[in-house]
Structure formats: structure tokens, C-alpha cells
Amino acid sequence: MDSHGQVEQRGVWGVVDSDIGPLLLAATREGLVSVVFHATDAVRDRAVERLASRLGAEPVEAPGSPLLADAIRQVAAYLAGGRRDFDLPLDWSLTSGFNREVLRELASGVPYGTVVGYGDLARRVGQPGAAQAVGMAMGANPLPVVVPCHRVVESGGGIGGFGGGMETKRKLLALEGVLPEPLF
Template structure:
């Protein structure tokens, strides 16, 4: 506890190797709070600085923390094709409003091996004209892979954008059987 009798926020983190490259996993006492693609060198440092600024405390590397241990186990099973859903507590404190609403609908309503259009997802949250805002929400997703923004595609059949890069999105969709394995 701090001097005011409040429990201090604690952020623990680790980096794991996956089939799509290194992922930074960060958690608070409330749940997994951030997943970051391509988490080496400057990308990792910038992500940790951003977390410290947003949550008001310095992240601590702690791969053995219970929540991170479970997150690693579930990630490894997902990338090995043995897990379709994540069952982890999530800390939504890095996202709010419409973006949070869209991401919660994505988690609950778009299952493994399926995709949804940006406009369709907007309609599911009662904003049928907000396809572009859904794209913005996907780009702001602090929990990619676990909150499966890779499952959101263009209504014209295009793959759409992706914070981890279009190649990463293709790999995730191939893993889930939505796309054929990339040839190269």
C-alpha cells in the first residue's frame, strides 16, 4: 500500500516467442492489460514507457507471475492450434467508450475461424454507419490476439489493416483456418 492507504497499481510483463514473432504480455492485478507485436528493442521500450505513463507506475519484468504464466500457457496452446479461445481476466483500463464497446462485442461475438466486416461490427453495437470508427477501435486495441481484431475484415473481401502488419494478420487468419497458409 502507498502512504494514502491505496493499493499501488503493479504492472508485470514478459516477452514470449510465437509463430508471429515476439509478443510483449503485460498485466495488472485486474488482468491482462496489453499485448504488443514485434516486441524487441525499441518497440518493447516504447511500449513499456507508454504503459508507465498511462498507468502511473513502472512495469516490472516478472514472467513467473501467476497471470502471466497462465497467459503464456494459453498463448502457446493457441499458436500450437490446441486452443480457440482465451480464458483470461482482462484489464480494459487502456481503452474506453465506443472503442471498448466494439472490442467487447468482438470478443463475445466473433468466434475462432470466422470473420466480421467493419460495418457489420458497427451495426452490432448499434452504430451501423460507423465502419471507419470500428477501424479506429481495432487500431487502438491494446489486447490484440486475445481480443481478436485480426478477425475484422473489409466488407469488400479485402483483408483490411492491422496494427501488427498485414502479414501478421494473414498468419493469424491462416492459423484459424480462414485463409490458406501464406506461400511466403
């Protein structure tokens, strides 16, 4: 097998600089598999190690790879306010069961500029009492931004938690016009 084929076998990753900090994006032949916030060197190294253990081989840095280039372009355009939807193949292999079901519903059913409550999302997947489990699924989302867990909020009007940090969640919701721009 040629070296390019081996790269695709293991997966590839690259970092996008943005207003919400550097994001690590990783992809396999199936599609985008991981998005990691605050991808400083230490965070990036840990993320690549975690991906290696989950994918069975260490992914290689190859932001120009055809597997990743479109995802990097689309995420950068979204974060610059020039794109509302993602048209990317997704590799769901890092999530399963209830979490995968909830994340797929979120990806397909909660459009740009809208929000959904944890309990509402639980009801949409036929588990009306599972609001807390939905919160856990959001925290375990391997594809934040693209699978928009920032759009899930508390029913009482609270913003809810967020793996990328509250400031990042506020910035993403402001970008989509759901919240006013943060003052600081």
C-alpha cells in the same frame, strides 16, 4: 507492503516468442492489459514506457508472475494451434467509450475461425454508420490476438488493415483456417 504486492500494483510483463515474432504481454491485478507485436528490444522499451505512463508506475518484467503465467501459456498454445479460446481476465482500462464497446463485442461475439466486417461490427454495437470508427478501434486495440481484431475484414473481401502488419494478420487468419496458409 511486501515487494510482491508492489509488483502487482504496478503491473508485470513478459515476452512470448512465436511464429509471428515476439509478443509482449502485460497484466495488472485486474487481468491482461496489453499485448504488443514485434517486441524487439526497442519496441519493448517503448511499450513499457507507454504502459508506465498509462498505469501510473513502471510495470516490471516478471513472466512467471501468477498475474501473467496463465496468459503467456494460453497465448503460446493458441499460436501453436492448440487452443481456440482464451479464458483470461482482461483489464479494459487502456480503452474506453465506443472503442471499448466494439472490442468487448469482438471478444465475445466473433469466434475462432470466423470473420466479421467493419460495418457488421458497427451495426452490432448499434452504430451502423460507424465502420470507419470500428477500424480506428481495431487499430487502438490494446489486446490484439486475445481480443481478435485480426478477424475484422472489409465487406468487399479485402483483408483490411492490421496494427501487427498484414503478414501477421494473414498468419493469424491462416492459423484459424479462414485463409489458406501463406505461400511466403
